[in-house]
Amino acid sequence: MTSTDDYSKQIKRLRCEIEETDAIVVGGGSGLSTSAGLTYSGKRFEENFSDFITRYDLTNMYTGGFYPYQTAEEYWAYWSRYIYVNRYDKPAGQPYLDLLKIVKNKDYFVITTNVDHQFHIAGFDKNRIFCTQGDYGLWQCSKPCHQKTYDNEMIVRRMVSEQEDMKIPSELIPYCPTNAR
Template sequence: MYSRKKTSAFTEPSWTPTERLKQAVETAEAIVVGAGAGLSASSGLLYSGPRFETHFEDFIEKYHFPDMYTAGFYPYLTLEEYWAYWSRHIYWNRYDRPVGEAYRLLLEMVGRREYFVLTTNVDHCFQDTGFDEKRIFATQGDYGLWQCSLPCCQRTFKNEESVRRMVELQRNMRIPGELVPRCPVCGRPLTMHLRCDDRFVQDAAWYATQTRCMDFLSRHRTGRVVYLELGVGGNTPAIIKYPFWRLTLENPDAVYACINPEPWPLPEEIASRALWIGADIKKTLEEITDGGAE
Protein backbone atom coordinates (compact mmCIF):
# COMPACT_ATOMS: atom_id res chain seq x y z
CA MET A 1 0.00 0.00 0.00
CA TYR A 2 1.05 3.59 -0.54
CA SER A 3 2.30 5.62 2.39
CA ARG A 4 -0.07 8.24 3.77
CA LYS A 5 2.41 10.13 5.94
CA LYS A 6 2.66 13.83 5.22
CA THR A 7 5.98 14.60 3.61
CA SER A 8 7.05 17.11 1.02
CA ALA A 9 7.36 15.90 -2.54
CA PHE A 10 10.21 18.27 -3.30
CA THR A 11 12.47 18.18 -0.24
CA GLU A 12 15.19 16.09 -1.89
CA PRO A 13 16.94 18.11 -4.62
CA SER A 14 18.95 15.07 -5.72
CA TRP A 15 15.84 13.13 -6.69
CA THR A 16 15.04 12.60 -10.37
CA PRO A 17 11.77 14.06 -11.67
CA THR A 18 10.25 10.57 -11.68
CA GLU A 19 11.25 10.03 -8.03
CA ARG A 20 9.76 13.39 -7.12
CA LEU A 21 6.51 12.51 -8.89
CA LYS A 22 6.37 9.13 -7.17
CA GLN A 23 6.72 10.82 -3.79
CA ALA A 24 4.03 13.34 -4.67
CA VAL A 25 1.67 10.56 -5.72
CA GLU A 26 2.35 8.54 -2.57
CA THR A 27 1.47 11.47 -0.32
CA ALA A 28 -1.39 12.90 -2.39
CA GLU A 29 -4.84 13.40 -0.95
CA ALA A 30 -6.27 13.55 -4.48
CA ILE A 31 -5.06 13.07 -8.05
CA VAL A 32 -6.54 14.77 -11.08
CA VAL A 33 -5.50 13.02 -14.29
CA GLY A 34 -5.52 14.99 -17.52
CA ALA A 35 -5.02 12.68 -20.49
CA GLY A 36 -4.49 13.28 -24.18
CA ALA A 37 -3.77 11.13 -27.20
CA GLY A 38 -0.21 10.48 -26.06
CA LEU A 39 -1.48 8.14 -23.34
CA SER A 40 -3.16 5.85 -25.89
CA ALA A 41 -0.13 6.11 -28.17
CA SER A 42 2.07 4.95 -25.30
CA SER A 43 -0.15 1.87 -25.10
CA GLY A 44 0.42 1.12 -28.78
CA LEU A 45 -2.84 2.57 -30.11
CA LEU A 46 -1.17 4.52 -32.89
CA TYR A 47 -2.99 6.17 -35.79
CA SER A 48 -0.19 5.41 -38.24
CA GLY A 49 2.16 2.55 -38.96
CA PRO A 50 1.26 -1.17 -38.95
CA ARG A 51 -2.21 -0.79 -37.37
CA PHE A 52 -3.24 1.71 -40.02
CA GLU A 53 -1.62 -0.17 -42.89
CA THR A 54 -3.20 -3.49 -41.89
CA HIS A 55 -6.78 -2.32 -41.45
CA PHE A 56 -6.97 0.38 -44.14
CA GLU A 57 -4.83 -0.94 -46.98
CA ASP A 58 -7.52 -0.22 -49.59
CA PHE A 59 -8.06 3.39 -48.43
CA ILE A 60 -4.32 3.98 -48.40
CA GLU A 61 -3.97 2.60 -51.93
CA LYS A 62 -6.77 4.81 -53.27
CA TYR A 63 -6.17 8.05 -51.37
CA HIS A 64 -2.56 7.77 -50.13
CA PHE A 65 -3.58 8.64 -46.59
CA PRO A 66 -0.63 8.84 -44.15
CA ASP A 67 -2.69 8.09 -41.02
CA MET A 68 -6.17 7.61 -39.57
CA TYR A 69 -6.40 11.24 -38.50
CA THR A 70 -6.05 12.47 -42.07
CA ALA A 71 -8.41 9.80 -43.39
CA GLY A 72 -11.06 10.78 -40.88
CA PHE A 73 -11.23 14.35 -42.15
CA TYR A 74 -11.33 13.46 -45.86
CA PRO A 75 -14.50 14.71 -47.68
CA TYR A 76 -15.76 11.38 -49.01
CA LEU A 77 -18.18 11.79 -51.91
CA THR A 78 -20.77 9.31 -50.61
CA LEU A 79 -22.10 8.37 -47.20
CA GLU A 80 -21.56 4.72 -48.10
CA GLU A 81 -17.82 5.30 -48.45
CA TYR A 82 -17.68 7.66 -45.48
CA TRP A 83 -19.17 5.01 -43.22
CA ALA A 84 -17.04 2.24 -44.70
CA TYR A 85 -14.04 4.18 -43.44
CA TRP A 86 -15.52 5.36 -40.16
CA SER A 87 -17.06 2.04 -39.18
CA ARG A 88 -13.60 0.47 -39.42
CA HIS A 89 -12.05 3.40 -37.57
CA ILE A 90 -14.54 3.02 -34.74
CA TYR A 91 -14.26 -0.76 -34.69
CA TRP A 92 -10.46 -0.91 -34.45
CA ASN A 93 -10.15 1.98 -32.00
CA ARG A 94 -13.17 1.35 -29.78
CA TYR A 95 -14.47 -2.22 -29.98
CA ASP A 96 -11.57 -4.43 -31.05
CA ARG A 97 -8.38 -3.17 -29.47
CA PRO A 98 -6.38 -4.24 -26.44
CA VAL A 99 -6.58 -2.50 -23.10
CA GLY A 100 -3.34 -0.59 -23.07
CA GLU A 101 -0.67 -1.32 -20.48
CA ALA A 102 -0.19 2.37 -19.74
CA TYR A 103 -3.85 2.59 -18.70
CA ARG A 104 -3.52 -0.48 -16.47
CA LEU A 105 -0.48 0.98 -14.73
CA LEU A 106 -2.24 4.30 -14.26
CA LEU A 107 -5.22 2.57 -12.66
CA GLU A 108 -2.84 0.69 -10.37
CA MET A 109 -1.35 4.02 -9.33
CA VAL A 110 -4.54 6.01 -8.69
CA GLY A 111 -7.11 3.34 -7.90
CA ARG A 112 -6.64 3.37 -4.14
CA ARG A 113 -7.19 7.08 -3.63
CA GLU A 114 -9.39 9.97 -4.59
CA TYR A 115 -9.06 10.66 -8.31
CA PHE A 116 -10.82 12.12 -11.30
CA VAL A 117 -9.99 11.86 -15.00
CA LEU A 118 -10.36 14.72 -17.46
CA THR A 119 -9.60 13.51 -20.97
CA THR A 120 -9.81 14.59 -24.59
CA ASN A 121 -9.51 10.95 -25.68
CA VAL A 122 -12.57 9.41 -27.30
CA ASP A 123 -11.50 5.75 -27.44
CA HIS A 124 -13.12 4.61 -24.16
CA CYS A 125 -9.85 3.11 -22.89
CA PHE A 126 -10.30 4.46 -19.36
CA GLN A 127 -13.68 2.78 -18.96
CA ASP A 128 -12.51 -0.51 -20.49
CA THR A 129 -9.50 -0.60 -18.15
CA GLY A 130 -11.73 -0.43 -15.09
CA PHE A 131 -11.69 3.24 -14.13
CA ASP A 132 -14.91 4.33 -12.43
CA GLU A 133 -17.15 5.74 -15.19
CA LYS A 134 -18.49 8.34 -12.77
CA ARG A 135 -14.94 9.68 -12.38
CA ILE A 136 -14.25 10.21 -16.09
CA PHE A 137 -15.11 13.34 -18.05
CA ALA A 138 -14.47 12.76 -21.77
CA THR A 139 -15.02 16.30 -22.98
CA GLN A 140 -14.60 15.72 -26.71
CA GLY A 141 -16.97 12.83 -27.33
CA ASP A 142 -16.93 9.06 -27.69
CA TYR A 143 -16.30 6.78 -30.66
CA GLY A 144 -19.15 4.63 -29.36
CA LEU A 145 -21.75 7.36 -29.89
CA TRP A 146 -23.37 9.11 -32.84
CA GLN A 147 -25.37 12.33 -33.00
CA CYS A 148 -27.61 14.08 -35.49
CA SER A 149 -25.55 15.92 -38.12
CA LEU A 150 -27.70 19.07 -37.81
CA PRO A 151 -28.17 18.51 -34.82
CA CYS A 152 -31.93 18.61 -34.35
CA CYS A 153 -31.72 17.42 -30.73
CA GLN A 154 -29.26 17.16 -27.86
CA ARG A 155 -29.17 13.38 -27.90
CA THR A 156 -26.53 10.75 -28.63
CA PHE A 157 -27.02 7.21 -29.92
CA LYS A 158 -25.02 4.06 -29.20
CA ASN A 159 -23.52 2.56 -32.32
CA GLU A 160 -21.87 -0.79 -31.56
CA GLU A 161 -24.39 -3.07 -33.26
CA SER A 162 -24.56 -0.86 -36.36
CA VAL A 163 -20.79 -0.51 -36.59
CA ARG A 164 -20.25 -4.26 -36.43
CA ARG A 165 -22.76 -4.78 -39.26
CA MET A 166 -21.08 -2.09 -41.38
CA VAL A 167 -17.68 -3.71 -40.95
CA GLU A 168 -19.06 -7.16 -41.76
CA LEU A 169 -21.14 -6.21 -44.80
CA GLN A 170 -19.05 -3.53 -46.52
CA ARG A 171 -17.59 -4.33 -49.92
CA ASN A 172 -15.25 -2.32 -52.14
CA MET A 173 -14.94 0.44 -49.53
CA ARG A 174 -18.69 0.96 -49.28
CA ILE A 175 -21.43 -0.10 -46.91
CA PRO A 176 -24.91 -1.04 -48.14
CA GLY A 177 -27.02 2.08 -48.50
CA GLU A 178 -29.62 0.81 -46.04
CA LEU A 179 -26.99 0.79 -43.29
CA VAL A 180 -26.32 4.55 -43.49
CA PRO A 181 -27.34 5.70 -39.99
CA ARG A 182 -30.05 8.33 -39.76
CA CYS A 183 -31.39 10.39 -36.90
CA PRO A 184 -34.50 8.75 -35.43
CA VAL A 185 -35.93 12.21 -34.73
CA CYS A 186 -35.52 14.11 -38.02
CA GLY A 187 -34.19 11.54 -40.50
CA ARG A 188 -30.99 13.39 -41.33
CA PRO A 189 -27.74 11.42 -41.47
CA LEU A 190 -26.07 10.78 -38.16
CA THR A 191 -22.45 11.73 -37.65
CA MET A 192 -19.66 11.03 -35.20
CA HIS A 193 -19.99 12.35 -31.67
CA LEU A 194 -16.67 14.16 -31.82
CA ARG A 195 -16.08 17.82 -31.05
CA CYS A 196 -15.11 19.34 -34.39
CA ASP A 197 -17.25 22.49 -34.43
CA ASP A 198 -20.17 24.18 -32.69
CA ARG A 199 -22.54 21.35 -33.65
CA PHE A 200 -21.12 19.02 -31.02
CA VAL A 201 -23.92 17.62 -28.85
CA GLN A 202 -23.63 17.98 -25.09
CA ASP A 203 -26.38 15.72 -23.86
CA ALA A 204 -27.65 15.11 -20.34
CA ALA A 205 -24.95 12.51 -19.65
CA TRP A 206 -22.22 14.94 -20.78
CA TYR A 207 -23.48 17.66 -18.44
CA ALA A 208 -23.87 15.24 -15.53
CA THR A 209 -20.24 14.18 -15.90
CA GLN A 210 -19.11 17.79 -16.21
CA THR A 211 -20.89 18.56 -12.95
CA ARG A 212 -19.19 15.65 -11.16
CA CYS A 213 -15.82 16.86 -12.45
CA MET A 214 -16.40 20.44 -11.34
CA ASP A 215 -17.59 19.24 -7.92
CA PHE A 216 -14.45 17.13 -7.50
CA LEU A 217 -12.16 20.02 -8.45
CA SER A 218 -14.03 22.31 -6.07
CA ARG A 219 -13.74 19.85 -3.15
CA HIS A 220 -10.00 19.57 -3.71
CA ARG A 221 -8.98 23.17 -4.25
CA THR A 222 -6.75 22.87 -1.17
CA GLY A 223 -4.53 20.14 0.21
CA ARG A 224 -2.02 17.80 -1.38
CA VAL A 225 -3.37 17.47 -4.91
CA VAL A 226 -1.40 16.16 -7.89
CA TYR A 227 -2.44 17.44 -11.30
CA LEU A 228 -1.01 14.75 -13.56
CA GLU A 229 -0.96 15.60 -17.26
CA LEU A 230 -0.31 12.67 -19.63
CA GLY A 231 0.34 12.98 -23.35
CA VAL A 232 -1.51 16.26 -23.88
CA GLY A 233 -0.57 18.02 -27.11
CA GLY A 234 -0.77 21.64 -28.15
CA ASN A 235 -4.09 21.53 -30.02
CA THR A 236 -6.40 22.12 -27.05
CA PRO A 237 -4.31 23.37 -24.09
CA ALA A 238 -7.31 25.26 -22.69
CA ILE A 239 -9.04 22.00 -21.74
CA ILE A 240 -6.37 20.43 -19.54
CA LYS A 241 -2.99 22.15 -19.49
CA TYR A 242 -3.97 25.74 -18.72
CA PRO A 243 -6.59 24.81 -16.06
CA PHE A 244 -4.05 22.52 -14.37
CA TRP A 245 -1.52 25.37 -14.26
CA ARG A 246 -4.12 27.72 -12.77
CA LEU A 247 -5.30 25.22 -10.15
CA THR A 248 -1.71 24.51 -9.13
CA LEU A 249 -1.00 28.21 -8.79
CA GLU A 250 -4.06 28.68 -6.57
CA ASN A 251 -3.12 25.82 -4.24
CA PRO A 252 0.34 26.12 -2.59
CA ASP A 253 0.24 22.43 -1.60
CA ALA A 254 -0.46 21.19 -5.14
CA VAL A 255 1.98 19.61 -7.57
CA TYR A 256 1.73 19.76 -11.36
CA ALA A 257 3.41 17.01 -13.38
CA CYS A 258 3.57 16.58 -17.14
CA ILE A 259 4.73 13.32 -18.71
CA ASN A 260 5.28 13.88 -22.41
CA PRO A 261 8.22 13.16 -24.72
CA GLU A 262 7.54 16.52 -26.35
CA PRO A 263 8.97 19.40 -24.26
CA TRP A 264 6.68 22.10 -22.89
CA PRO A 265 7.97 25.05 -20.86
CA LEU A 266 6.73 25.23 -17.28
CA PRO A 267 5.29 28.52 -15.97
CA GLU A 268 7.70 30.36 -13.67
CA GLU A 269 4.91 30.95 -11.16
CA ILE A 270 4.64 27.24 -10.35
CA ALA A 271 8.14 26.10 -11.30
CA SER A 272 9.04 25.06 -7.76
CA ARG A 273 6.06 22.67 -7.68
CA ALA A 274 6.06 21.55 -11.31
CA LEU A 275 7.68 18.68 -13.17
CA TRP A 276 8.18 17.80 -16.80
CA ILE A 277 9.23 14.21 -17.51
CA GLY A 278 10.28 13.90 -21.12
CA ALA A 279 9.91 10.14 -21.37
CA ASP A 280 7.51 7.47 -22.52
CA ILE A 281 4.39 7.46 -20.35
CA LYS A 282 4.19 3.70 -19.93
CA LYS A 283 7.85 3.44 -18.95
CA THR A 284 7.47 6.24 -16.40
CA LEU A 285 4.37 4.66 -14.87
CA GLU A 286 6.23 1.35 -14.61
CA GLU A 287 8.93 3.10 -12.60
CA ILE A 288 6.40 4.76 -10.31
CA THR A 289 4.41 1.58 -9.68
CA ASP A 290 7.41 -0.77 -9.73
CA GLY A 291 5.94 -2.38 -12.81
CA GLY A 292 2.47 -2.62 -11.28
CA ALA A 293 3.59 -5.07 -8.59
CA GLU A 294 1.51 -5.20 -5.46
Protein backbone atom coordinates in the same frame (compact mmCIF):
# COMPACT_ATOMS: atom_id res chain seq x y z
CA MET B 1 25.20 13.82 -10.92
CA THR B 2 23.69 12.43 -14.14
CA SER B 3 20.34 13.15 -15.70
CA THR B 4 19.27 9.61 -14.71
CA ASP B 5 19.87 10.54 -11.07
CA ASP B 6 17.73 13.66 -11.53
CA TYR B 7 14.87 11.61 -12.98
CA SER B 8 15.15 9.03 -10.21
CA LYS B 9 14.82 11.77 -7.60
CA GLN B 10 11.84 13.28 -9.40
CA ILE B 11 10.14 9.89 -9.64
CA LYS B 12 10.68 9.24 -5.91
CA ARG B 13 9.29 12.66 -5.06
CA LEU B 14 6.26 12.14 -7.28
CA ARG B 15 5.63 8.72 -5.75
CA CYS B 16 5.66 10.29 -2.26
CA GLU B 17 3.34 13.10 -3.37
CA ILE B 18 0.86 10.59 -4.82
CA GLU B 19 0.93 8.46 -1.68
CA GLU B 20 0.28 11.48 0.56
CA THR B 21 -2.33 13.31 -1.50
CA ASP B 22 -6.06 13.22 -0.84
CA ALA B 23 -7.13 13.60 -4.47
CA ILE B 24 -5.65 13.34 -7.94
CA VAL B 25 -6.77 14.90 -11.21
CA VAL B 26 -5.47 12.94 -14.19
CA GLY B 27 -5.10 14.62 -17.56
CA GLY B 28 -4.87 12.12 -20.40
CA GLY B 29 -4.21 12.94 -24.03
CA SER B 30 -3.23 11.26 -27.26
CA GLY B 31 0.27 10.40 -26.09
CA LEU B 32 -1.17 7.96 -23.58
CA SER B 33 -3.08 6.07 -26.28
CA THR B 34 -0.12 6.22 -28.65
CA SER B 35 2.06 4.63 -25.97
CA ALA B 36 -0.63 1.93 -25.69
CA GLY B 37 -0.23 1.14 -29.39
CA LEU B 38 -3.19 3.09 -30.74
CA THR B 39 -1.23 4.74 -33.51
CA TYR B 40 -2.96 6.41 -36.44
CA SER B 41 -0.24 5.80 -39.02
CA GLY B 42 2.34 3.21 -39.98
CA LYS B 43 1.80 -0.53 -39.79
CA ARG B 44 -1.49 -0.39 -37.85
CA PHE B 45 -2.98 2.03 -40.38
CA GLU B 46 -1.67 0.05 -43.34
CA GLU B 47 -3.04 -3.25 -42.00
CA ASN B 48 -6.53 -1.86 -41.42
CA PHE B 49 -6.93 0.59 -44.32
CA SER B 50 -4.82 -0.76 -47.19
CA ASP B 51 -7.74 -0.49 -49.62
CA PHE B 52 -8.40 3.16 -48.74
CA ILE B 53 -4.66 3.90 -48.88
CA THR B 54 -4.40 2.38 -52.35
CA ARG B 55 -7.47 4.10 -53.77
CA TYR B 56 -7.07 7.53 -52.15
CA ASP B 57 -3.39 7.73 -51.25
CA LEU B 58 -4.24 8.34 -47.59
CA THR B 59 -1.29 8.79 -45.24
CA ASN B 60 -2.92 8.26 -41.83
CA MET B 61 -6.26 7.53 -40.18
CA TYR B 62 -6.86 11.07 -38.99
CA THR B 63 -6.60 12.78 -42.37
CA GLY B 64 -8.60 9.96 -43.95
CA GLY B 65 -11.50 11.08 -41.79
CA PHE B 66 -11.63 14.38 -43.70
CA TYR B 67 -11.48 12.89 -47.18
CA PRO B 68 -14.45 13.90 -49.40
CA TYR B 69 -15.75 10.41 -50.15
CA GLN B 70 -18.11 10.22 -53.12
CA THR B 71 -20.96 8.45 -51.34
CA ALA B 72 -22.36 8.12 -47.85
CA GLU B 73 -21.83 4.37 -48.14
CA GLU B 74 -18.12 4.87 -48.68
CA TYR B 75 -17.87 7.56 -45.99
CA TRP B 76 -19.45 5.24 -43.43
CA ALA B 77 -17.31 2.31 -44.55
CA TYR B 78 -14.26 4.38 -43.65
CA TRP B 79 -15.68 5.75 -40.41
CA SER B 80 -17.13 2.47 -39.17
CA ARG B 81 -13.77 0.79 -39.65
CA TYR B 82 -12.03 3.77 -38.02
CA ILE B 83 -14.34 3.56 -35.01
CA TYR B 84 -14.02 -0.21 -34.84
CA VAL B 85 -10.22 -0.34 -34.79
CA ASN B 86 -9.90 2.57 -32.35
CA ARG B 87 -12.78 1.81 -29.98
CA TYR B 88 -13.92 -1.81 -30.13
CA ASP B 89 -10.98 -3.87 -31.39
CA LYS B 90 -8.38 -2.97 -28.77
CA PRO B 91 -8.07 -4.25 -25.19
CA ALA B 92 -6.98 -1.91 -22.42
CA GLY B 93 -3.51 -0.57 -23.08
CA GLN B 94 -0.80 -1.21 -20.50
CA PRO B 95 -0.21 2.51 -19.74
CA TYR B 96 -3.88 2.81 -18.73
CA LEU B 97 -3.70 -0.31 -16.55
CA ASP B 98 -0.51 0.99 -14.92
CA LEU B 99 -2.09 4.37 -14.27
CA LEU B 100 -5.16 2.76 -12.72
CA LYS B 101 -2.94 0.86 -10.28
CA ILE B 102 -1.48 4.18 -9.14
CA VAL B 103 -4.80 5.99 -8.59
CA LYS B 104 -7.39 3.28 -7.90
CA ASN B 105 -7.34 3.73 -4.12
CA LYS B 106 -7.39 7.52 -4.35
CA ASP B 107 -10.11 10.07 -4.88
CA TYR B 108 -9.33 10.61 -8.56
CA PHE B 109 -10.93 12.29 -11.53
CA VAL B 110 -9.89 11.95 -15.19
CA ILE B 111 -10.14 14.70 -17.78
CA THR B 112 -9.26 13.40 -21.23
CA THR B 113 -9.31 14.45 -24.85
CA ASN B 114 -9.10 10.78 -25.86
CA VAL B 115 -12.17 9.37 -27.57
CA ASP B 116 -11.04 5.73 -27.69
CA HIS B 117 -12.62 4.61 -24.39
CA GLN B 118 -9.30 3.30 -23.04
CA PHE B 119 -9.87 4.72 -19.54
CA HIS B 120 -13.19 2.87 -19.36
CA ILE B 121 -11.80 -0.36 -20.81
CA ALA B 122 -8.95 -0.31 -18.27
CA GLY B 123 -11.46 -0.17 -15.42
CA PHE B 124 -11.55 3.47 -14.39
CA ASP B 125 -14.89 4.43 -12.83
CA LYS B 126 -17.04 5.92 -15.62
CA ASN B 127 -18.44 8.47 -13.17
CA ARG B 128 -14.92 9.81 -12.65
CA ILE B 129 -14.12 10.41 -16.32
CA PHE B 130 -14.86 13.48 -18.41
CA CYS B 131 -14.20 12.99 -22.12
CA THR B 132 -14.02 16.54 -23.42
CA GLN B 133 -14.07 15.50 -27.08
CA GLY B 134 -16.67 12.75 -26.89
CA ASP B 135 -16.45 9.02 -27.45
CA TYR B 136 -16.14 7.02 -30.67
CA GLY B 137 -18.79 4.69 -29.24
CA LEU B 138 -21.52 7.33 -29.24
CA TRP B 139 -23.35 9.05 -32.05
CA GLN B 140 -25.58 12.08 -31.95
CA CYS B 141 -27.54 14.10 -34.44
CA SER B 142 -25.32 16.05 -36.83
CA LYS B 143 -27.60 19.11 -36.68
CA PRO B 144 -27.88 18.61 -33.56
CA CYS B 145 -31.59 18.83 -32.92
CA HIS B 146 -31.20 17.36 -29.42
CA GLN B 147 -28.50 16.37 -26.94
CA LYS B 148 -29.18 12.63 -26.76
CA THR B 149 -26.39 10.24 -27.73
CA TYR B 150 -26.73 6.73 -29.11
CA ASP B 151 -24.55 3.68 -28.54
CA ASN B 152 -23.16 2.58 -31.89
CA GLU B 153 -21.38 -0.71 -31.19
CA MET B 154 -23.86 -3.07 -32.84
CA ILE B 155 -24.29 -0.98 -35.98
CA VAL B 156 -20.55 -0.29 -36.32
CA ARG B 157 -19.81 -4.01 -36.09
CA ARG B 158 -22.44 -4.69 -38.78
CA MET B 159 -21.05 -1.95 -41.01
CA VAL B 160 -17.57 -3.43 -40.74
CA SER B 161 -18.65 -7.01 -41.32
CA GLU B 162 -20.92 -6.16 -44.28
CA GLN B 163 -18.52 -3.86 -46.15
CA GLU B 164 -17.92 -4.68 -49.80
CA ASP B 165 -15.76 -2.68 -52.19
CA MET B 166 -15.17 -0.08 -49.46
CA LYS B 167 -18.89 0.59 -49.02
CA ILE B 168 -21.51 -0.33 -46.47
CA PRO B 169 -25.04 -1.34 -47.46
CA SER B 170 -27.22 1.77 -47.87
CA GLU B 171 -29.68 0.59 -45.24
CA LEU B 172 -26.93 0.83 -42.59
CA ILE B 173 -26.31 4.56 -43.07
CA PRO B 174 -27.15 6.13 -39.70
CA TYR B 175 -29.82 8.82 -39.50
CA CYS B 176 -31.13 10.82 -36.56
CA PRO B 177 -34.33 9.18 -35.27
CA THR B 178 -35.79 12.65 -34.61
CA ASN B 179 -35.15 14.56 -37.85
CA ALA B 180 -33.86 11.83 -40.24
CA ARG B 181 -30.61 13.72 -40.95
